[in-house]
Amino acid sequence: MGRRALAAVVLSATVLTGSATADPGQVGGHFDRPRTGFAPPGTTLRDGTAEQAGLDPEPLDEALGRIAAWTGPTPGREHPMYAGAVSLLAHDGIVVRREAVGEQLRYADDRGTELPAEQREPMRTDTIFDAASITKLFTSIAVLQEVDAGSVQLDEPVASYLPEFGVNGKEDITVRQLLTHTSGLQAEAQLWKLPEQDRIPSIMRLAPERPPGTGYTYSDPNMIVLGVLVERMSGAPLDRVVAERIAGPLGMSDTGFRPPAGKHPRIAATEYSADPPRGMVRGEVHDENAWSLGGVAGQAGVFTTADDLAVLGQAILNGGEHDGARVLSTEGVRRMLTDFNGDFPGDAHGLGFELDQRWYMGGLSGPRTAGHTGFTGTSLVLDPASRSVAVLLTNRVHPNREWGSNNAARETLAQGLARSLAVDPARGSRSWFADPARPAELTSDAVGPVRGPAQVSFQAFVDTQHDPDGADRLQLEADVDGAGWRPVPLRADGPGAPEGEVAELAGSGHRAWWDVRAEVDAPPGAQIGLRWRYLPDEQYVGRGVHVDGIHVTDHRGTLLDGELDDERLHSRGWAETGR
Template identity: 65%
Template sequence: MGKTILAIALVSVAALSAGSASASPVGDGRFDRPRDGFAPASTELHDGDPSDAGLRSGPIDAALEQIEAWTEVVPGREHPMYAGAVSLLVHNGIVVSHDAVGDEVRYADGNGTELPADQRESADRDTIFDIASISKLFTSIAALQQVEQGRMRLDAPVAEYLPEFGVNGKDRITVQQLLTHTSGLQAEVKLWTLPPERRIPAVMELTPEQPPGSGYTYSDPNMITLGVLVERVAGAPLDQVVAEGITEPLDMDDTGYNPPAAELDRIAATEFQADPPRGMVRGQVHDENSWALGGVSGHAGVFSTASDLAVLGQALLNGGSYAGERILDERTVEQMLTDFNGAYPGNSHGLGFELDQRWYMAGLSGPRSAGHTGYTGTSLVLDPASRSIAVLLTNRVHPSRSWGSNNPARQALAQGLAEAMAVRPTHGSRSWFARAAAPATLTTDPLGPVTGAARVSFDAFVDTQKDSDGTDALTVEFSGDDGATWRPVELVAEGPGAPVGPQPALAGAGHRAWWRVSGSVPESPQPVRLRWRYAPDAQYTGRGVNVDGILVADRAGTLLDGEREADRLTSEGWVPTRR
C-alpha cells in the first residue's frame, strides 16, 4: 500500500496549554544543543519522568490528552481518528512517556458497528500492532547487513543477484536505488489478484515508469524486490534473516512476522476487508500484497510493540548497537541518516529511512531526523540531534481505511516532545517565545525620534517552514504613525542554517541554533514603533520562534534595551521563557 501524504490542518498541541503559559514563564527545561555523532553505545532505555531528562511535562501531557481525545469523535471529524493508540517518547535514553488509550478491538464490521462494552478490548502498553510500512526499515537493515558481510554492493545492479529482475529496462537499477525509492518503479502493484505462482514473477517482470535515477517515487515494489534480494543473497527466508540479524540480538521478543495465535488477545485489529473477503483482520497482516505473499515481504508484514520499536530506535541512535549487541556498523547507520535524494527536494531519504519530513516529525524534524510511517496508523521518529525517539502505534484502519488519516496525531506527539525541550536564552535569564499555534506580535512603545538610521539587532531561534504565501515566518516591521501602517525591516541573519543575504522574513528548520539578526529603520522626526510578528499556518508545525537580546540604537544612543526594559514591550501571543 503506497503512502499518501495528506495535508491536514491540525490544532497545535501548544495551543492546548497556551492559556496557562501566557500567565507565567514557560519554565526552565534545558534544550539539548544539536549533537553530532551518536549516543554512547552504552545508552539503554530506562523509565523516568520528563524532569529526569531536563524536559517540561506540559507539552507532553497536552499531546497525550489530544491523542486520547481522538479515540472519540471530535469537531471536524465524522469518526474517531483511531480506535486505540500506544505512544512512547524517549529522550537521552529515558522513557519519559509510555501511554495507551482506547481499544485494540472496538468494531464488529466495516460499517463501524461498535461491539458491546464487554466484548471491546482495551489497548495496553504491550499491545502488538501491525506496523505496516515501518517493516521497510527491517528489510533495509537486513539488506545493509548483507552489504556489510560482503554478499552484495550498494552500487551493484540488482540483476547481478536477481537475474530475473533485469528485464524490461530494469537491468541498471541498483540496490541503492531500491533503498532510496529512485528506481523508477511504480508505487503499487496488486499481487493478491494474481495466482500465487505469479506474484513474485510479476514484480520481477515490471517495467519502470521512469528511467532509474531520474526521480523519486515511494514504491512498494522497490521493497518487495529488496526482500527477495535479501533472501537470495542470505540463502534464508526474510523472516529468518530479520529474526537472526535484528530482533533476536536486540531481544525484541514481540516483533516479527505472522505472530503466533497464542498472542491474538494482545494484537490490535485492523480493517474489515470485503475485497479480498477477509472479514475483520486481526493477527494477520493488513496489507493485501503482504498477505498474498504469506505475510512475509519486504514492504510490510512486521508486527511490533512501542517498547520494541524504541529499542530498535535507540540501537540506531547509539550507532548500531544496544546492550552489547551490534546490528550495524556506525558508518552504515550514518548512511541511513544521510540524504541521497538532494536532487528531489522534499523527498529526503537515507538508505531505508525517510529524512526531515515535517508532515509527521513536526518540531523534531531536521536534516538527520529519520523515520517512517505505516498505513495502519503507525510512525517512528528518531532525532539524533536531540537523541530523542517518538513512537506512535494506532489502528486507524479499524474498521475502515476510509475513516481518514491520523497525521494530526503523528504531528502532535512529535511536537509535544519537541516543545518539551526548552530553548535557553542567549542573554540574561529570559527570552520571548512565540508558539507554533497562532499569530503573535511583540510591539515596542514609541522609540525616538530616530536620528540617522536606527540599527535593530536581536538573537532569534527560528524553527518554521516558510510557505509561498509568506506565512510561517518571523518578520520585523516598523511604524511611524503609531501603528496605523507598518513597513517591513529587511533582515540579515548569521549562524548555522541562516538564510544568505537580506531577507524580508526569517524561516528555517532543523538547524537548532540561535541566529544573530540585524536590520535598520530609516531616520524619522516622529517616534517609531517596532514589532516582531510570527504568523504560523495550520499545516505543518515547527518549534516556533524565540527572540532575545533586543537592542535598538541610533546615532544619538540607545533607544531600547530589551534586556533591561522588558516592560516597554507589549506581547500578544509571545510568552517569556527563562533559564
C-alpha cells in the same frame, strides 16, 4: 530596571548563596543544542520522568491528551480517528511517557457496528500492532547488513544478484535506487489478484514508469524486490533473517512476521476485509500483498510493540547497537540517515528512512531526523540532534481504511516532544516566545527622537515550516512618525541562517540562536515604533520563534534595551519564558 533584568539578578544571587529555588517557568535541562554523531556508547533505554530527562512535561501531557481524545468523537470527522493508540516518548535514553488509550478491538464489521462492551478489549501498553510499512526499515537494515558483509554493493545493478530482475528496462537499476525509491518502479501492485506462482515473477517483470534515477516514487515493489534480494544473498527466509539478525539480538521479543496464535489476544485488530474475504483481520498482516505472499514480504508484515520499536530507534541513535548487541555498522547507520535524494526537494530519503518530513515529524524535523509511517496508523520518528524517539501505534484502519488518516496524531505527538525540549534564553533569564499555534505581535513604545538611521539588533531562535510559499515566519516592521507599518529588511548570522538580506526569517533543524541586525531609515527627530510579527502556517509548524536581546541605537547611543526596559515592549500572543 526591567522585570527580565531583575529576574536575572535574583537568579544570580540565589545561585551564589546556594539557596536557589527553581524558576516555576523553567524545568531542568540544557539548551537543545543540536548534537552531532551518535549517542554515547552504552546508552540503553530506561524508564524515568520528563524532569529527569530535562524536558518540560506540560507539552507532553497536552499532546497525549489530544491523542486520547481522538479515540472518541472527533470534530470534522464522522468517526473517531482510531479505536486506540499506544504512545512512547524517549529522550537521551529515558522513556518519559508510555501510554495506552482506547481499545485494541472495538468493532464487529466494516460499517462500524460496535461490539457489546463486554466483548471489546482495551488497548494495553504492550499491545502488538501490525506495523505495515515500518517493515521497510527492517528490510533495509537486512540489506545493509549484507552490504556490511561485503556480499552486496549499493551501486551494483540489482540484476547482478537477481538476474530475473534485469528485464524490461531494469537492467541498470541499483540497490541504492531501490532503497531510496528512485528506481522508477510503480507505487503499487495487486499481487493478491494473481495466481500464487506468478506473484513474485510479476514483480520481477515490471517495467519502470520513468527512467531510473530521475524522480522519487514511494514504491512497494522496490521493497518486495529487496526482500527477495535478502533471501537470495543470505540463503534464509526474510522472517528468519529479521528474527535472528535484528529482533533477536536487540531483545525485541514481540517483533517479527507471522505472530504465533498465543500472541493473537494481544494484537490490535485492523480492517474488516470483504475483498479479499478475510473478515475482521487480526493476527494476520493487513496488507493484501504481504498476505498473499504468506505474511512475509519486504514492504509489510512485521508486527511489533511500542517498546520494541523504541529499542530499534535507540539502536539507530546509538549508531547500530543497543545493550551490547550490534545489528548494523556505524557506517550503515550513517547511510540510513544521509539524504541521497537532494535532486528531489521534499523527498529526502536515506537508505531506508524518510528524512525531514514535517507533516508527521513536527518540530523534531531536521536534516537528519529520520522516520517512517505505516498504513495501519503507525509511525516512528528519530531525532539524532536531540537524541529523541517518538513512537505512535494506532489501529486507524479498524474497522475501515476509508475512515481517514491519523496524520494529525502523528504530528501532534512529535510536536509535543519537540516543544518540551529546552531553549534557554540568549540573554538573562527570559526570552519572548511566540507559540506556533497562533499569530503573535510584540510592539515597542516609540523610540526617539532619532538622529539618523536606527540600528536594531536582537537574537532569534527560529524553527518554522521552511516553505517559500507558506507563512510560518518572523517579520520585523517599523512605523516612522505614525506613517504606518512597513517591513524592515533583516540580516542574520548563525547556523542555518539565510544568506544576505531577507524580508523575513524562517528555517528549521538548525536549533541555534541567530544574531539579527536591521536598519530603520528615518529623518532626524523622528519617532520609531517597532513590531515583531510571527505568522504561523495553517497546517504544519515547528517549535515556534523566540526573540531575545532586543537593542535599538542611533549614533548617539541606546534608544531601547529590551533587557532593562522590557516594560516598553507590549505583547499580543508572545509570552515571556525561561525555556
